[in-house]
Amino acid sequence: MNQQNENALSLGRVAPMIAVTDIDAAKSFYKAAFGLEPVFENGNPVGFCILKKDAAELHLTLQRDWKGQTFNVAHILVKNADAIYVQVQKAGARIIKRLQVKDYGLTAFVFEDPFGNRIDVGAPNP
Numbered sequence: 001m002n003q004q005n006e007n008a009l010s011l012g013r014v015a016p017m018i019a020v021t022d023i024d025a026a027k028s029f030y031k032a033a034f035g036l037e038p039v040f041e042n043g044n045p046v047g048f049c050i051l052k053k054d055a056a057e058l059h060l061t062l063q064r065d066w067k068g069q070t071f072n073v074a075h076i077l078v079k080n081a082d083a084i085y086v087q088v089q090k091a092g093a094r095i096i097k098r099l100q101v102k103d104y105g106l107t108a109f110v111f112e113d114p115f116g117n118r119i120d121v122g123a124p125n126p
Helices: 003-008 023-034 081-090
Strands: 017-020 037-042 048-053 056-062 072-077 094-101 106-112 118-124
Touching (some): 023 037, 023 048, 023 081, 081 094, 081 118
Parallel strands (some): 017 056
Antiparallel strands (some): 037 048
16 A cells, blocks of 8 residues: 555544433543543533543533443453453442453453443453
């Protein structure tokens, strides 16, 4: 592939949009679970918010009638799945799939946030 085609196919950031019924409660949950902090908010009252920590971004959208889904809406790659597993539970998440060492090279689990969003979290196996 030549340099011009490589640049044309270059991607920027991609961040999952998570629907929530309460932006303030969601900000509190994701701060407690992952240390994510708001870096942008839009609307009065706030209807959209970007949370960020390190290279990770999570976009929240206020959807008052939101009902959670039965599929994972995002995957978060972390350095220490064991520590995050404990932190997510302390923040009030429901564990859907317990922490397990997977045959595809990750230690992973799935949790459900207070709004019914299922998120897969994994860390590379040592």
